[in-house]
Amino acid sequence: MTYGLSVRNDNNYIQIDSEAPRLCCVCEGTYAGTAAVTVGFPNVITSQEPPCVFIRPDPVQGTVLYGSMNIAGGPGAWTGFSIQLANITSVTGGTWFAAVFAATTQSDYGMRIWDAAGNPIYDTGSPAIAVSTAANDWPFVGMTQLEIAIAYTYVCQLPRPIGPHDHFMINPFSRWLLCAHPGNSLRMGVTVDYANNQLLMFAMGFTAWTDIGRHAAVFARIRR
Known part of the structure; x- marks a missing residue:
């Protein structure tokens, strides 16, 4: 970049770039269900594109099959997600988080960066997602x-x-x-x-x- 803020770690990996939003966690929680899982986001996700939903099934629950998934809401107002289980009867549970290529402005303290259009692209209250x-x-x-x-x-x-x-x-x-x-x-x-x-x-x-x-x-x- 010519102007702005860029932060690299000791492996020369770009961790913050004021011109390129990173994938950030905007909410997280636990889930549980029988035959299906339904989760409401604790806060509305305001991105235009649907969030990436990541899940971690409880390892002790065996081969619970996760089938079709739907994200509730629409562009600018995503409200939750649901997953149908492909088994006949299964109890499932685990943890989840939702991520978007933007930051949320929820923290009262920390550092925040906006782009030229006034959209937040970095917030210390929105932790980064690492693949x-x-x-x-x-x-x-x-x-x-x-x-x-x-x-x-x-x-x-x-x-x-x-x-x-x-x-x-x-x-x-x-x-x-x-x-x-x-x-x-x-x-x-x-x-x-x-x-x-x-x-x-x-x-x-x-x-x-x-x-x-x-x-x-x-x-x-x-x-x-």
Whole structure:
């Protein structure tokens, strides 16, 4: 940049740039539900684009399958999110946070930076989100008998271990998967395999594509 504020760490990584907003946590909490999860944001998220929602299922709950996700509200007023579970009956719980490429102005003390249009792009009260690991390769590994159907199974092996504070972004898994018949789709579910450091995706049906493309498997944590 020619003018403004830029902060780098000892690895020459840009941590603050007054011309480039970073991904910031704007709210966080816990969730719980049976068959579905519904969460209301503690404050309305005012970004134009929908927030990135990251979840961390409780590791002791086994293979709870997270299916279609919806973010409530609309541009400038996002109010919460809901996730349907792909299992017949499952109790689930965990932690979540929502992030946008902007900052919220909630802190009474600290430092704040605005852009030329008066939009806050940095606030010490909006902690940064650091991506810890990511992958997008989903090889087909065979068929699996689940409680509700036979499922095509795909595994995304992560290049780094899933850390104790890592959450995965559920947004890329918010829709059903295309199947071999034009115009049709299959119910899907995704779950975290902490022990083997991978995400698993299941497509319930008999005519799924064996190559489902490259869904983004992104894990991140809040940097405090």
